[in-house]
Amino acid sequence: MTTGTRRALALDRSDPPEAAGDMSGAADRELDGPAGRTLSRRRRSRRHRLRRPTNSVLWAFILLTPTLALIAVYKYGPIGAAVWASTRFFTVGGQAQQSVGIENFHTALADGDFRHSLLLTVGFALVKIPLQLGLGFGAALLLFRTSKVNSFLRTIMVIPAVTPIVIVGIVFLFLFDREIGLVNTLLHLVGVEKVGWLTNPDPAKVVIVAVSVWRDAGFTMLIYLAGLTAVPAEILEASRIDGCSGPQQVRRVVWPLLQRSTQLATVTTTIGAFQLFAPIFVMTRGGPQNATDVAAYHVYTQAFVFFNQGLANAMALVLVALLIVVTGIELYLLRARWEY
Amino acid sequence: MTSTARSSQLALRIVKALVVLVFLGPILLALVSAFRPNGEIFKYSGTLNLHTFLPIPGTLGNFSAAAHEPQFIRQVLNTLLLALVQSSLTVVLALLAAFPLARMTFRGRGVIFYLLIATMFIPFEALAVPLFLIVKELGQLNSFWGLLLPWVAGPVAVFILRQAMADIPRSLDEAVMVDGGGVPRILRHAIIPNVWPAMVTVWLTTFIYVWDSFLWPLIIMSDPRRQLAQVGIVNLINPNEIDYGTLFAMSLLAAGPVVLIFLLLQRFYQQGVTATGLK
Numbered sequence: 001m002t003t004g005t006r007r008a009l010a011l012d013r014s015d016p017p018e019a020a021g022d023m024s025g026a027a028d029r030e031l032d033g034p035a036g037r038t039l040s041r042r043r044r045s046r047r048h049r050l051r052r053p054t055n056s057v058l059w060a061f062i063l064l065t066p067t068l069a070l071i072a073v074y075k076y077g078p079i080g081a082a083v084w085a086s087t088r089f090f091t092v093g094g095q096a097q098q099s100v101g102i103e104n105f106h107t108a109l110a111d112g113d114f115r116h117s118l119l120l121t122v123g124f125a126l127v128k129i130p131l132q133l134g135l136g137f138g139a140a141l142l143l144f145r146t147s148k149v150n151s152f153l154r155t156i157m158v159i160p161a162v163t164p165i166v167i168v169g170i171v172f173l174f175l176f177d178r179e180i181g182l183v184n185t186l187l188h189l190v191g192v193e194k195v196g197w198l199t200n201p202d203p204a205k206v207v208i209v210a211v212s213v214w215r216d217a218g219f220t221m222l223i224y225l226a227g228l229t230a231v232p233a234e235i236l237e238a239s240r241i242d243g244c245s246g247p248q249q250v251r252r253v254v255w256p257l258l259q260r261s262t263q264l265a266t267v268t269t270t271i272g273a274f275q276l277f278a279p280i281f282v283m284t285r286g287g288p289q290n291a292t293d294v295a296a297y298h299v300y301t302q303a304f305v306f307f308n309q310g311l312a313n314a315m316a317l318v319l320v321a322l323l324i325v326v327t328g329i330e331l332y333l334l335r336a337r338w339e340y
Numbered sequence: 341m342t343s344t345a346r347s348s349q350l351a352l353r354i355v356k357a358l359v360v361l362v363f364l365g366p367i368l369l370a371l372v373s374a375f376r377p378n379g380e381i382f383k384y385s386g387t388l389n390l391h392t393f394l395p396i397p398g399t400l401g402n403f404s405a406a407a408h409e410p411q412f413i414r415q416v417l418n419t420l421l422l423a424l425v426q427s428s429l430t431v432v433l434a435l436l437a438a439f440p441l442a443r444m445t446f447r448g449r450g451v452i453f454y455l456l457i458a459t460m461f462i463p464f465e466a467l468a469v470p471l472f473l474i475v476k477e478l479g480q481l482n483s484f485w486g487l488l489l490p491w492v493a494g495p496v497a498v499f500i501l502r503q504a505m506a507d508i509p510r511s512l513d514e515a516v517m518v519d520g521g522g523v524p525r526i527l528r529h530a531i532i533p534n535v536w537p538a539m540v541t542v543w544l545t546t547f548i549y550v551w552d553s554f555l556w557p558l559i560i561m562s563d564p565r566r567q568l569a570q571v572g573i574v575n576l577i578n579p580n581e582i583d584y585g586t587l588f589a590m591s592l593l594a595a596g597p598v599v600l601i602f603l604l605l606q607r608f609y610q611q612g613v614t615a616t617g618l619k
Binding site: 056059067073074076078079081082142155157158160172174177182185189219225226271281300309312316320 | 367369433469490584
């Protein structure tokens with residue numbers, strides 16, 4: 001690169017907004033005292049910038065290319081591929097045929113089973129979110145104080161979240177087994193008849209919700225713990241002086257202040273709920289009687305069991321669009337109204 | 341007053357005991373059952389006594405059965421290899437990409453950053469079907485590359501490292517430059533010594549993510565010798581006669597490494613959640 005372009009770049013450079021905590025920016029401002037000193041400092045730093053390798057476009061290009069190339073192919077590629085494939089029929093061998101326009105979308109939306117799977121997915125999210133946020137928030141309050149016992153309990157709650165989901169599915173398969181499962185054994189103690197948890201539609205739904213809440217509750221707890229740490233102690237102190245009792249404080253002060261955490265937890269839980277696949281595959285395969293045939297599983301079977309690639313791509317796009325709408329609504333409803 | 345304080349203390353203890361029971365109980369039960377002969381599992385599991393919870397007498401038979409499953413050990417090693425390669429490569433790629441985005445000035449930086457970050461919000465598991473078409477077109481089905489390449493460039497990783505770099509004083513870069521150092525030396529002497537906690541966070545979360553992956557290897561990998569452990573285990577479930585003893589022994593082998601690594605590095609995991617709220 002010539003010195004000329006380097007100079008142009010250096011002069012063109014308007015300082016980007018520095019993140020809080022950037023010490024050099026703070027130092028600059030402190031030195032902005034008497035006019036003369038500021039001027040001489042500016043001149044000196046400009047001379048510095050002429051030699052800065054951090055103004056080299058070549059270096060930026062070299063460093064960014066691998067990531068950008070992979071993102072372009074594997075992140076933006078599938079979006080394009082989905083749009084293209086959703087307008088085609090495919091042979092069972094996977095060969096694309098000529099365009100059929102939006103017929104696949106017609107078929108998808110007219111398919112009662114697909115509509116059922118979308119409703120099931122939304123319903124699943126609606127049940128999972130309050131349960132998981134309640135558990136996560138409760139656990140965060142319970143374990144917020146630093147102590148040996150509490151950090152041990154925090155670890156215990158997070159272990160399910162890092163255990164491979166397939167293994168969690170196998171463990172719950174055992175727990176909810178009709179004959180040898182611990183759940184039925186415990187229920188038997190209180191006089192409840194054996195339940196065929198995975199062979200009846202409604203109990204199967206309960207099991208799927210239970211597995212997924214059990215697994216992700218610790219993760220939600222971590223989000224709330226991070227939020228709690230950020231709540232200034234003075235606010236809690238002030239509310240206590242104003243006569244707030246414990247439960248009141250939680251409900252009227254802490255919970256509203258954790259709006260951002262709630263927003264984050266809701267959105268990540270929703271995205272997770274829309275992608276629920278592995279527990280279904282391990283435990284129910286969409287059954288009994290389609291009771292757990294959630295959208296992600298339905299799309300999978302269309303693509304890789306029935307080999308309707310075109311239809312499956314149309315369904316995947318509908319699912320993603322629905323997810324974007326739902327998370328958009330959530331972000332709007334839970335928008336932060338407080339700054340602290 | 342003291343009596344209510346004492347009873348609320350007691351209530352808290354009971355709730356905490358319940359947390360242990362509900363969240364650790366199922367895992368312990370599975371762990372213990374890995375050491376029980378299948379006959380005992382079926383004999384005692386429907387009842388409540390000491391045998392329900394303790395493997396007396398214990399056996400290692402389930403583990404030898406697991407080891408004798410034709411491809412299982414190999415599949416665990418495949419998972420380990422992929423997790424190590426992918427998480428390390430993710431850290432390197434993200435470190436390189438985050439540097440210009442955090443500390444260099446060039447035209448288009450903002451656009452590039454937003455194009456990258458936007459992909460954080462697209463649910464890619466839901467787009468596995470079209471991603472399958474891309475990978476098939478590139479001839480990467482049934483290969484290590486097909487498992488690795490689609491996920492190795494992580495927008496979340498770039499985001500975390502960029503945030504970490506923004507907190508380092510720029511005077512450090514300048515100090516290196518005054519000594520005549522270029523970008524590689526800035527990275528080595530000014531950036532990496534300061535962002536290594538974020539690098540460990542990215543490494544760990546990626547490692548856990550790879551170990552958890554199921555749908556993607558299930559659809560692109562048909563050769564059992566190259567398959568990952570999680571898919572291998574599920575393929576061995578015979579719904580008519582579930583061999584829980586062997587399944588739990590395999591589960592222990594297939595989940596043990598990732599849980600151990602999490603336990604060793606867990607404070608970095610919490611930092612990852614705090615930084616983005618994403619797993």
